[in-house]
Amino acid sequence: MLKKIAGYFRSLVSKLLNLHDAPHSLAGGVAIGMFMGFTPLFGLKTLLCIGAAYVLRCNPIAAVIAVSLHDVVTPFWPVLLEIEYAIGSRVLGFFDGLPHPTSVTDFHIHELMKWTTFFTIGLPMLIGSLFLSAPAAAISYALMLPVFNRRERRRSERRQGEGI
Numbered sequence: 100m101l102k103k104i105a106g107y108f109r110s111l112v113s114k115l116l117n118l119h120d121a122p123h124s125l126a127g128g129v130a131i132g133m134f135m136g137f138t139p140l141f142g143l144k145t146l147l148c149i150g151a152a153y154v155l156r157c158n159p160i161a162a163v164i165a166v167s168l169h170d171v172v173t174p175f176w177p178v179l180l181e182i183e184y185a186i187g188s189r190v191l192g193f194f195d196g197l198p199h200p201t202s203v204t205d206f207h208i209h210e211l212m213k214w215t216t217f218f219t220i221g222l223p224m225l226i227g228s229l230f231l232s233a234p235a236a237a238i239s240y241a242l243m244l245p246v247f248n249r250r251e252r253r254r255s256e257r258r259q260g261e262g263i
Contacts, residue, residue: 108171115164122247127157130240132165136172137232139180139224165239179231180224187227 118125131151135144148166152159172179 108168111164111168115161115168116246116250118158118161120158120161122244122251124156124158125161125247126240126244127155128152128159128161129165129243130236131155131157131162132167133169133239134232134236135162136166136169137179137183137235138228139183139221183224183227183231184220185227186230187223187225190226190230191223 115125115129132148135148135151138144138147140147144166145163148162149159151157152162
């Protein structure tokens with residue numbers, strides 16, 4: 100089971116490293132994927148990655164692969180969502196002065212289908228996710244740009260060596 104999961108993530112990394120595009124475009128796509136990966140917008144992340152990549156002129160395939168690679172933190176989602184909610188409720192409480200529930204566990208499951216739940220639970224999570232996703236995007240861009248630059252240099256040296 101773990102071999103299959105590790106193989107899946109290895110294949111995603113391989114696909115990412117074999118994409119042909121400008122290093123900035125690829126690193127930007129990875130950053131977009133990491134940014135969207137931390138948001139609690141389950142079911143929309145892939146579409147948002149594609150849209151943001153086209154708007155920002157980054158590689159949409161790199162964005163989709165990166166958001167898929169972000170799934171490695173799936174076992175930690177309850178903790179991440181709690182952290183995002185805590186940060187978001189503090190930020191919103193600071194701006195509007197209204198008390199927010201102290202914990203995500205202060206609601207019942209049947210309340211998830213109500214529109215008002217977005218304002219009490221979803222909005223604080225979304226705001227709080229920005230405080231995790233923005234640094235993750237910046238770090239992933241900073242880490243991946245040199246990798247893609249080096250790969251591009253090697254490809255161009257190989258093409259020059261072959262006389263193409």
